[in-house]
Ligand SMILES: C=C(O[C@@H]1C=C(C(=O)O)C=C[C@H]1O)C(=O)O
């Protein structure tokens with residue numbers, strides 16, 4: 001691979017049959033664009049777009065088109081498959097990049113399914129268990145600077161034409177990006193909670209399964225939202241950006257579907273050898289005014305049931321991070337994270353990771369944390385597989401990006417929904433512990449539907 005500051009180091013090509021090589025070129029954008037405008041401009045690429053904005057707004061990525069897919073449905077070995085394919089693609093890659101930033105050049109965009117061992121339904125058809133790709137074009141806004149990356153695949157015996165092919169491909173980039181004119185969302189015809197009563201019975205059943213060993217199981221449910229006409233992805237994203245400004249806003253399209261949401265939860269971020277994760281579990285509603293809101297926050301901080309839910313997550317993430325880091329920082333007590341519709345117990349984690357670890361190995365280590373699976377992990381997953389009548393697909397799972405130097409970030413894809421034609425399936429789950437009350441857990445999931453429901457124009 002070449003050196004990142006543009007001096008190309010041509011690697012030796014050994015294969016006898018001409019292999020394809022990834023060539024990537026990064027250019028700085030002079031006239032800054034709005035990233036949603038950029039995403040929207042490429043409506044013709046619908047089905048092949050990706051959107052990412054982190055809570056700080058310092059890292060935003062839009063991917064357009066597919067240059068190379070890396071997909072797998074190999075269960076547990078999906079992680080190593082993606083890692084291997086990504087490494088081998090990068091080995092021979094030629095990167096023209098004179099900028100010293102993360103999130104530019106060849107970047108892998110996508111996500112993993114929640115549980116590769118769960119039986120699949122047609123709901124998620126079109127998405128693989130590991131669903132990744134290198135985009136044709138990518139707009140990255142990193143620390144206020146914008147870059148366009150163009151990626152092509154070219155046969156090794158045609159490598160001398162790479163620059164020309166890149167130039168031709170970049171003709172497809174529009175000279176000017178107009179402001180996205182919001183298209184109003186079609187009206188909601190019906191919101192239908194899936195198996196509402198049955199879900200509460202399941203919660204009750206799970207509470208009774210919690211004994212000496214099994215401490216926590218996260219149960220999720222879905223709600224189906226039907227519209228009079230097809231949903232406009234751009235408009236949903238626009239609402240999410242406006243309404244959930246401190247969330248991870250993501251969208252991953254596949255064929256005629258789009259998985260989108262606004263998550264408060266980081267799974268893992270890696271920047272050089274520094275890694276960050278988040279323990280997020282324990283929830284309460286927002287107040288109608290500041291006094292009420294603070295009182296609710298205090299109530300959450302001192303509530304033993306919510307603290308218990310939270311502590312399993314801290315315990316697991318702390319142990320996992322200590323395994324792979326030389327130093328780990330984690331405060332002794334949780335803080336409050338306030339989102340538009342809900343407040344959570346939140347403990348940030350950071351550390352210096354050992355050289356042997358990659359972002360994918362960290363995802364594999366951490367996912368699912370007890371915030372989405374349970375505690376202990378394997379026992380909880382077995383219960384979810386057995387009792388939860390839901391195909392989670394990519395919900396509650398790692399979604400994000402990984403650059404060619406190993407930096408990147410993955411969120412836990414909650415507060416999300418799958419858009420398909422004129423209907424959306426939205427998801428919400430909650431941590432069941434011995435002290436749970438099915439009715440209260442039901443209400444908690446109803447609050448967690450709100451971010452997506454509001455972005456879809458509902459209440
Ligand atoms: C499972 C979800 O959220 C998770 C469960 C929480 C809880 O039970 O208190 C809180 C935050 C998330 O880790 C969801 O939003 O779907």
Ligand SMILES: [Mg+2]
Pocket residue numbers: 281282283309430431444
């Ligand atoms: Mg909870």
